[in-house]
Amino acid sequence: MVNVQKGSPAPYIGVAVAVFSVSFASIFIRWSEAPPVVIAAYRMLFAALMLLPFAFYYREREFGGLGRKSTGILIVIGLVLAIHFATWITSLGMTSVASSTILVTSHPLLVGLVSILIFKESGKWTAIGVVIGFVGVVFISLMSQGDGSWDGDLLALIGGVFAGIYIMSGRVMRRKVNLIAYASSSTFPLRHSYLLPP
Numbered sequence: 271m272v273n274v275q276k277g278s279p280a281p282y283i284g285v286a287v288a289v290f291s292v293s294f295a296s297i298f299i300r301w302s303e304a305p306p307v308v309i310a311a312y313r314m315l316f317a318a319l320m321l322l323p324f325a326f327y328y329r330e331r332e333f334g335g336l337g338r339k340s341t342g343i344l345i346v347i348g349l350v351l352a353i354h355f356a357t358w359i360t361s362l363g364m365t366s367v368a369s370s371t372i373l374v375t376s377h378p379l380l381v382g383l384v385s386i387l388i389f390k391e392s393g394k395w396t397a398i399g400v401v402i403g404f405v406g407v408v409f410i411s412l413m414s415q416g417d418g419s420w421d422g423d424l425l426a427l428i429g430g431v432f433a434g435i436y437i438m439s440g441r442v443m444r445r446k447v448n449l450i451a452y453a454s455s456s457t458f459p460l461r462h463s464y465l466l467p468p
Contacts, residue, residue, distance in 0.1 A: 296367050299359055306363060310355035318454070325454040340447060347439045347452075350432050358429030364422025369410055373426035379403040380434030 302309055336344075358374045382400040410423065444452055 296362055296371050299362050300367055306360040307356055310352065310359050313355055313359075314352065321450070321454040324450050328448075328450050336447070336451060340443070343439075343443060344447065344452065347436060347443065350439065351436050354429050354432035354436060356429075357425045357432065361422040361425035361429060364425065365419035369419065369423055370426040372410060373407060373423055374429045374433065376403065376407050376427065377430045377434035377437060379407070380431060381437055384434075384438055 299309055304312075354374075358370065361370045361374070379400050382396050382403075386397055386400065407427065440452060
């Protein structure tokens with residue numbers, strides 16, 4: 271992996287680009303006339319193409335130690351990410367961009383709840399934040415019932431849940447799987463000959 275020196279601006283630039291890209295994603299998707307599943311498929315395809323050179327270059331180190339069990343788990347995690355994109359992108363055509371984006375990005379609430387109840391890592395301030403967040407999600411959902419977009423809000427919320435599952439799964443799997451192997455497994459099959467070392 272690439273070593274970043276302390277004080278380097280690279281992480282901040284990366285975060286800025288990511289925030290910028292995520293902020294405009296829902297608007298670009300709304301402008302598109304393609305079916306939601308097609309948009310989701312292209313999004314995964316473009317991500318795979320960007321990761322492919324790194325996966326190929328580091329294939330021996332990244333994929334060499336993967337066993338059958340880990341490979342199966344990573345494929346399931348990839349399906350979880352696909353469901354996240356499919357439900358969220360579909361919701362953008364059924365509710366407002368604001369509601370869809372807020373609800374799909376509510377996955378930190380699920381992560382925080384699991385952190386409190388299962389991992390026993392967070393304190394009372396995290397618990398208070400999770401409660402306030404859930405109240406906000408319920409409020410947005412109730413407000414949307416009047417304009418008939420509750421089904422789109424529900425899909426966005428489901429997308430957020432699957433995003434949270436993806437993040438929590440990554441937290442567990444990243445303890446024994448390298449970063450490139452984990453990220454690339456979400457977008458293309460691990461058993462391709464150009465990835466696995468001879």
